[in-house]
Amino acid sequence: MNFKKLILNPELYANIAYKRIRNRVRVLCYRGDIVVCEICNWRGKKFFKGCCPKCNSLPRTRLIPFSLAYFKLLNDTPKLLHVAPNVNEFNYIKDKVTPLDSYDRLNIRPVKHINIVQDLTNTSLKEFSYDLAIAWHVLEHIPKDQQAIAEVYRLLKKGGHFLVSVPIYPLENMTTFEDVNLPYEDYERIHGHYDHCRSCGLDYYKRFEAIGFKVSQLLVKDLETEFVDRFGLRTDHVVWCFTK
Structure with a gap:
């Protein structure tokens, strides 16, 4: 502060x-x-x-514990890589997801709760190091997102999972749009946020399939209302669980 x-x-x-x-x-x-x-x-x-x-958590943050349970990822996640977690995400994983042999937090910038300061598109980490990786509303900020996806694929063990959520913009947008020549000052007008370098659509999972991942999908709008209301989720959110 x-x-x-x-x-x-x-x-x-x-x-x-x-x-x-x-x-x-x-x-x-x-x-x-x-x-x-x-x-x-x-x-x-x-x-x-x-x-x-x-704790001031948002619906997208509360979707993490729900998704971990939904995709049954809580029973066998001894080595976890968390990409650019916020403080609430970090505290939840640290305090409530057990047992973990290791919990690494990676960010391109030094932050108090981050233990690995590296660029996700090109890390020095050993391949086949992790059972699970999480990137929550992060990849829309990374210009070379496909390099980042390929790097996570390299770091995961065979059978490992990559849990991902990105904002869909505009709502229910079917097709991902980006323009590498778009000036930074136009990001908010085109992509809905000053630091989003693309407008992710519901087809965003195809970038992961192209790398070699198998995909499972959770659309919050398809959940029963009692779950959405009880956990304070938003029906426009989507989660993918990618498996190597």
């Missing part, structure tokens, strides 16, 4: 303090058994605009 910015901007400080107090109140006053956040184990009456009041 930039404390200098807070000092120079008292309104920002007040807003952060207000949100923290508000969330603490919500955690206590909205306790119940209607919804469950598997990231922090909070149980309550509802999520707030998709967010958990205790």
Whole structure:
């Protein structure tokens, strides 16, 4: 947190303090058994605009534990590679996914909870090192995503899995679109986010098949409503489980 910015901007400080107090109140006053956040184990009456009041997890983050169970990946994942996890993802895996012989977190930039600072498109890691890899709303940020996919394929053991989710933009978009000549300043207008270098479609899995992966798919919209509501998921999200 930039404390200098807070000092120079008292309104920002007040807003952060207000949100923290508000969330603490919500955690206590909205306790119940209607919804469950598997990231922090909070149980309550509802999520707030998709967010958990205790850990601020988003629907896409809460989809990780659901997907691990859905694809039955929790029983045999002793060596895990997690690509650019956020803090909530890291804490969930570290505290709740066991047993793990090793849990490596890779990012191109140094971050406190990251232990491997390398470019996913060209790592120095040994091949056949991991049983499972996870990349959650990451690949849409990587220009050479097919090189990254091929690198994960190299790092996985035979029979290993690569669990992936990317945002589909626009909603229900069928065909992935990218233009390598598109200026960075146009990313948000074309791809819906200032740092997304492509608009992923529901056909995005084909890039993994081309590398050699076999694919299984989870469309949240096809789940029973009770699961979507209880875990606070979003029906426009998609998850693929790729197997080497």
